[in-house]
Amino acid sequence: MPELVTRPYARAFEEYAVRHPEVLCLSADLTSSCEIDGFRDRHPGQFLSLGMAEQNMMSFAGGLGLAGFRPFLHSFGVFLYRRPYDQLIASVAYPRRPVRLMGFLPGITTPGGMTHQAIEDVAVMRAIPNMTVLDCGDATEVESVVEAADAIDGPVYCRILRGEVPRLFDTPLAVGRMRVLAEGRDVLIVTAGIATEEAMRATAALARVGVSIRHLHVSTLKPFDAATVVGHAESVHDGVVTLENHVTTGGLGSAVAEALAEAGLARRLIRLGLDDTFAHGGSRPYLMRHYGLDAIALVAAVERLTGRRTGIDENTLADVRVDAVHSATKAEAL
Amino acid sequence: MRNSKTVEEIAAGIRRRVFEHTIRNNGGYLSQACSAAEQLAFLYGEALTLGAPTLPMVPRPFAGVPSAGNPDYVTGAGYNGPAAPGFDRLFIAPAHYALVAYATLIETGRMAPEALEQFNRDGSSVEMIGAEHSPGMEVHNGTLGIGLSTGAGLAWGRKRKGEAGRVCVFMSDGEVQEGQTWEAVQAAVHHRIDNLWALMDVNRQQCDGAMDSVMDVGDISGKLRAFGAVVAECDAHDVAALREAAATPHEGRPLVILAHSSPFHGMDHLSARMPRLHYVRFKSHAERDEANHAIAAQLGIPPVEI
Numbered sequence: 001m002p003e004l005v006t007r008p009y010a011r012a013f014e015e016y017a018v019r020h021p022e023v024l025c026l027s028a029d030l031t032s033s034c035e036i037d038g039f040r041d042r043h044p045g046q047f048l049s050l051g052m053a054e055q056n057m058m059s060f061a062g063g064l065g066l067a068g069f070r071p072f073l074h075s076f077g078v079f080l081y082r083r084p085y086d087q088l089i090a091s092v093a094y095p096r097r098p099v100r101l102m103g104f105l106p107g108i109t110t111p112g113g114m115t116h117q118a119i120e121d122v123a124v125m126r127a128i129p130n131m132t133v134l135d136c137g138d139a140t141e142v143e144s145v146v147e148a149a150d151a152i153d154g155p156v157y158c159r160i161l162r163g164e165v166p167r168l169f170d171t172p173l174a175v176g177r178m179r180v181l182a183e184g185r186d187v188l189i190v191t192a193g194i195a196t197e198e199a200m201r202a203t204a205a206l207a208r209v210g211v212s213i214r215h216l217h218v219s220t221l222k223p224f225d226a227a228t229v230v231g232h233a234e235s236v237h238d239g240v241v242t243l244e245n246h247v248t249t250g251g252l253g254s255a256v257a258e259a260l261a262e263a264g265l266a267r268r269l270i271r272l273g274l275d276d277t278f279a280h281g282g283s284r285p286y287l288m289r290h291y292g293l294d295a296i297a298l299v300a301a302v303e304r305l306t307g308r309r310t311g312i313d314e315n316t317l318a319d320v321r322v323d324a325v326h327s328a329t330k331a332e333a334l
Numbered sequence: 335m336r337n338s339k340t341v342e343e344i345a346a347g348i349r350r351r352v353f354e355h356t357i358r359n360n361g362g363y364l365s366q367a368c369s370a371a372e373q374l375a376f377l378y379g380e381a382l383t384l385g386a387p388t389l390p391m392v393p394r395p396f397a398g399v400p401s402a403g404n405p406d407y408v409t410g411a412g413y414n415g416p417a418a419p420g421f422d423r424l425f426i427a428p429a430h431y432a433l434v435a436y437a438t439l440i441e442t443g444r445m446a447p448e449a450l451e452q453f454n455r456d457g458s459s460v461e462m463i464g465a466e467h468s469p470g471m472e473v474h475n476g477t478l479g480i481g482l483s484t485g486a487g488l489a490w491g492r493k494r495k496g497e498a499g500r501v502c503v504f505m506s507d508g509e510v511q512e513g514q515t516w517e518a519v520q521a522a523v524h525h526r527i528d529n530l531w532a533l534m535d536v537n538r539q540q541c542d543g544a545m546d547s548v549m550d551v552g553d554i555s556g557k558l559r560a561f562g563a564v565v566a567e568c569d570a571h572d573v574a575a576l577r578e579a580a581a582t583p584h585e586g587r588p589l590v591i592l593a594h595s596s597p598f599h600g601m602d603h604l605s606a607r608m609p610r611l612h613y614v615r616f617k618s619h620a621e622r623d624e625a626n627h628a629i630a631a632q633l634g635i636p637p638v639e640i
Contacts, residue, residue, distance in 0.1 A: 049524075051521070056514055056521050058483075067492055067495065086477050091473065096400045
């Protein structure tokens, strides 16, 4: 199994912020939940508590940007766009303030139910002019997203993983660059966020039974590298499957569909994710199973595209070992 | 940059320009000139420390929204002078006061009178609802209630950087119906942001009519004080009273001045329209002629030639 890293964001943010005094750490009463409690205690002069008042926090951050600071806003992703949407547009997105929106608990990674689950955040954020959207898939990406986000000229929304996070990659997140995790010829699988680890479980099992999978991991959802996706889609026979921790409308699946359609590339496409539904509260494995966001759902989609029965079941998947991707060579062997 | 005109002279000029524009265009935000003329005249003419304008006297046309592909984008803040550490910054939170703000820029020599000919014309930056590229504006405030938060954030940042310049937010009383206004006050008090002050035009009017009938906000002063702000109250049309209110000490706390105004001050003819004063338009030539002559007479100017 991959190494599990404890609280990668906490360490990475602190290491970065202390070297950049114009970075400010803002919190809306979810300080320990967003792993910045240690930073608050050790660097109180660089920390601003703004309470349970996200609308003010958003416009206040716009004002801080105007003063030459680069505020990092920490909250659950859902609280960074649903309630303060007007403020996000007027005070941050339109004027291209250097505001870094650190959205914890993306999609169904929280048992908090509808009010806590950011399931349409990517769709909303992708539609906002001037916004960059990043989605972390492992501990390395969580660690490197801090510096990557702060290098962006304009606002950026990041989906951040917290707690125990697997390390799948040993190279940092590079804005705009997709990771090629497998280079097979039958089906292209495109994933983002926590869906990537799940897909790696499926692709390993599929490889064993002779299905040749091409796998792309996307950490930059906007701007979206359509040309790269189209290039990989051209080199598979049977079609494309997307898997995302998000509704299938407006997120990764939609971005891939738009890329294929605009290129005039005829490939069948199956979009897996929350299918026009809200979720409810529960554990991550339960929710991924219940809503068809897991490896077995991906295997079923590949079977539909290839017309082959693979014989892979849940027991097979449970035995699959997912290793960290240490190089492109090893990635192909997955 | 100081003005040769008195605040009272600037205020009279604001009323005259907004009146003439409204008559010529058969409508406009005329009542806001009545209530706010002295306040904006006081801010630009005396209270704020502002540098000389950095943008052309006749505004350039709209030059595109901010984007990665528009590196030359500038806001309209240059009409208030450069954003240097020692200068104050002003946000006009109720963006529909734009016509009044533009008139103020003209009366204080920061913009050419011809600029008003571009008002609300397609392709112009002199927009009806002030945008951040409109003269005198630095951010979008068209969705009411976000201005004070922006001001608080900028003020906190300026204080941290040791800048002498303060941040002023010109507000409307209707904005206290928005929850965000109270979030902003609570944050400014919690963080002791005392280089922030607000001047609120308390005219008791909003789009639908009298505030008391639309959504009664009760005792604004008492609420602000309960939130921890320092509050001063004055007659919005008495320049000496505005001056005294602005001098209220507020160390460690933001200051909010409630400037109690009349929505038809200086134009009694408009009182017959109460409580529909948000946007004045004329339904007939006769109605416009009557307003033209009556208001011009009170302002002591000739009627507008139509």
